[in-house]
Amino acid sequence: MAARIDVRKTYKLYIGGAFPRSESGYSYIVNDAKGRFVANAALASRKDARDAVVAARKAFGSWSGRTAYNRAQVLYRVAEIMEDRRPQFVQALQQSEGLTTARANAALDAAIDRLVWYAGWADKLTQVVGNANPVAGPFFNLSTPEPTGVVAVLAPQESSLLGLVSVVAPAIVTGNTVVVVSSFDRPLPAVTFAEVLATSDVPGGVVNLLTGSAATIAPWLAAHMDVNAIDLVGVAGEQELATELEVAAADNLKRVRRAPVAEPDWTASPSLDTMTDFVEIKTVWHPMGV
Amino acid sequence: MLAAMPPSPTADLTGLSDVTASESSLTRFLHGLPGVDQVGAEARAASLATRSIKTTAKAQALDLAITMVDLTTLEGQDTPGKVRALAAKAMRPDPADPTCPAAAAVCVYPDMVATAKEVLGDSGVHVAAVATAFPSGRAAMDIKLADTRDAVEAGADEIDMVIDRGAFLSGRYLQVFEEIVAVREACARPGSEDAHLKVIFETGELQTYDNVRRVSWLAMLAGAHFIKTSTGKVQPAATLPVTLVMLEAVRDFRAATGQMVGVKPAGGIRTSKDAIKYLVMVNEVAGGDWLDPDWFRFGASTLLNDLLMQRTKLTTGRYSGPDYFTLD
Numbered sequence: 001m002a003a004r005i006d007v008r009k010t011y012k013l014y015i016g017g018a019f020p021r022s023e024s025g026y027s028y029i030v031n032d033a034k035g036r037f038v039a040n041a042a043l044a045s046r047k048d049a050r051d052a053v054v055a056a057r058k059a060f061g062s063w064s065g066r067t068a069y070n071r072a073q074v075l076y077r078v079a080e081i082m083e084d085r086r087p088q089f090v091q092a093l094q095q096s097e098g099l100t101t102a103r104a105n106a107a108l109d110a111a112i113d114r115l116v117w118y119a120g121w122a123d124k125l126t127q128v129v130g131n132a133n134p135v136a137g138p139f140f141n142l143s144t145p146e147p148t149g150v151v152a153v154l155a156p157q158e159s160s161l162l163g164l165v166s167v168v169a170p171a172i173v174t175g176n177t178v179v180v181v182s183s184f185d186r187p188l189p190a191v192t193f194a195e196v197l198a199t200s201d202v203p204g205g206v207v208n209l210l211t212g213s214a215a216t217i218a219p220w221l222a223a224h225m226d227v228n229a230i231d232l233v234g235v236a237g238e239q240e241l242a243t244e245l246e247v248a249a250a251d252n253l254k255r256v257r258r259a260p261v262a263e264p265d266w267t268a269s270p271s272l273d274t275m276t277d278f279v280e281i282k283t284v285w286h287p288m289g290v
Numbered sequence: 291m292l293a294a295m296p297p298s299p300t301a302d303l304t305g306l307s308d309v310t311a312s313e314s315s316l317t318r319f320l321h322g323l324p325g326v327d328q329v330g331a332e333a334r335a336a337s338l339a340t341r342s343i344k345t346t347a348k349a350q351a352l353d354l355a356i357t358m359v360d361l362t363t364l365e366g367q368d369t370p371g372k373v374r375a376l377a378a379k380a381m382r383p384d385p386a387d388p389t390c391p392a393a394a395a396v397c398v399y400p401d402m403v404a405t406a407k408e409v410l411g412d413s414g415v416h417v418a419a420v421a422t423a424f425p426s427g428r429a430a431m432d433i434k435l436a437d438t439r440d441a442v443e444a445g446a447d448e449i450d451m452v453i454d455r456g457a458f459l460s461g462r463y464l465q466v467f468e469e470i471v472a473v474r475e476a477c478a479r480p481g482s483e484d485a486h487l488k489v490i491f492e493t494g495e496l497q498t499y500d501n502v503r504r505v506s507w508l509a510m511l512a513g514a515h516f517i518k519t520s521t522g523k524v525q526p527a528a529t530l531p532v533t534l535v536m537l538e539a540v541r542d543f544r545a546a547t548g549q550m551v552g553v554k555p556a557g558g559i560r561t562s563k564d565a566i567k568y569l570v571m572v573n574e575v576a577g578g579d580w581l582d583p584d585w586f587r588f589g590a591s592t593l594l595n596d597l598l599m600q601r602t603k604l605t606t607g608r609y610s611g612p613d614y615f616t617l618d
Contacts, residue, residue, distance in 0.1 A: 050609055053609070053611075057611070057612075220608070220609065223607075223608035223609070224608060224609040224611070225608060225609060225610045225611040225613070225614060226609065226610070226611025226612065226613065227611075248608075251608070
């Protein structure tokens with residue numbers, strides 16, 4: 001009897017809650033840590049990035065308008081579904097990062113815990129970074145953090161799941177919507193994460209996931225006039241590209257999280273900056289009493 | 291700027307003059323038109339939609355599309371302020387770029403014509419008014435005519451009338467024909483140029499492509515300057531296959547009579563990509579002569595902003611966003 005022929009998968013993008021092929025029609029080969037073929041992934045083009053920004057902008061109004069409590073519940077639910085998909089994530093982590101089963105499980109645990117940690121912050125961040133300001137007059141003067149809008153996220157190249165969750169969760173928990181460019185060499189955990197999002201309660205368009213090259217797509221996102229902020233951690237160590245992106249981002253005064261010299265250690269406890277970098281402080285004056 | 295509109299198209303209907311002599315001859319003629327191959331029309335429209343228009347051709351197409359936009363607001367909540375803002379936008383769609391051409395017209399309800407005219411003056415941007423009990427077309431004939439005369443008196447350059455779909459679908463073709471002729475007469479403006487007549491079919495209610503072909507000929511025989519797909523109040527509004535059938539009709543009408551009639555798809559065209567698909571189809575089906583705001587228009591409101599964003603993308607090299615254009 002002939003041996004069974006493998007199904008060679010070609011994964012797709014995640015834009016506006018749907019899984020389209022790249023507009024360009026291109027895909028690229030994804031190998032595992034040892035260089036063996038695993039699957040094909042869609043190679044996102046600038047037009048996919050454009051479509052993703054449109055989807056993210058469309059989703060922003062209702063996502064940012066939800067109560068913080070509700071956003072927390074939605075993220076907790078994502079964590080639950082990640083638990084359900086444990087075997088798939090562990091396999092993807094082993095393939096892409098070359099981890100042992102035990103280490104892959106530990107990395108997944110850390111990613112899920114990170115998501116739960118950020119979910120908890122949804123309705124607490126305002127209490128910590130917001131303020132009732134004392135002013136010289138009979139007014140309540142209240143400062144609260146508001147989401148900045150559409151955030152372009154260049155996800156880390158090395159840490160394909162923990163790193164991804166550590167940059168996506170803080171952006172969306174405060175009410176932003178994101179366009180994420182995944183790790184180029186290790187996109188499969190991100191693809192599985194997109195499948196989790198699609199089957200969870202996260203509305204379509206809140207997270208849009210592009211697999212492909214940050215060097216190709218990022219300049220378009222950095223220059224895009226309808227993107228409000230950009231996280232450059234995915235080009236860590238590539239100072240020339242990072243500088244170019246910062247210059248492009250200055251055109252419409254995007255908030256920029258600058259590229260570090262090397263990829264950070266994602267297992268370390270995150271700081272609140274991960275969330276406050278992508279919020280605007282709104283201050284309201286309100287007459288006091290009568 | 292729009293060139294002066296051509297003379298009346300009813301001038302030469304040699305060979306077609308007896309068609310409209312009676313209900314039965316008109317019915318015989320309209321039912322004698324060849325049937326539309328539905329699958330073929332849809333496949334042809336879909337294949338024309340796959341053309342790739344890039345770089346300089348795209349820049350040209352975007353500018354052409356902007357000059358063809360009938361910027362439309364037909365809401366119960368329209369205010370003079372909104373109409374003034376829209377008229378200002380039609381004249382200078384992109385205030386940041388003086389090379390951006392003006393739109394063709396603003397399309398409003400008759401009571402807003404004077405307001406729009408006040409802003410537009412002699413800028414070359416026309417005022418189009420919907421008349422004849424828009425959008426349903428269900429009113430007595432004298433009311434429809436009074437509606438039209440009102441708009442013409444107020445200074446409308448173009449009248450968008452709706453046909454009586456009930457009469458058309460029940461086969462009373464001569465009644466529809468006579469209504470169009472009467473409204474065309476009501477468009478007359480003694481001592482100055484007559485208002486031009488666009489005839490709206492509301493193709494979403496006509497059921498078949500055969501009916502679209504028949505009503506196109508009916509309206510052209512009655513002297514329409516333009517034939518228009520929809521009011522925008524009924525779904526589906528303009529579609530590529532319906533517009534294809536109408537473009538074939540104006541092409542064939544010119545071959546038969548020598549007269550050109552314009553086409554205006556309206557409703558549901560929201561993106562530059564869609565607009566360019568229509569332009570490709572105009573060029574391929576009717577011919578390059580129709581690639582002119584005198585002969586082809588888009589009835590749209592949100593389309594203009596997308597055209598402007600694409601135009602800005604081409605000139606600046608980066609994607610633009612809705613924050614940089616007016617809300618309308």
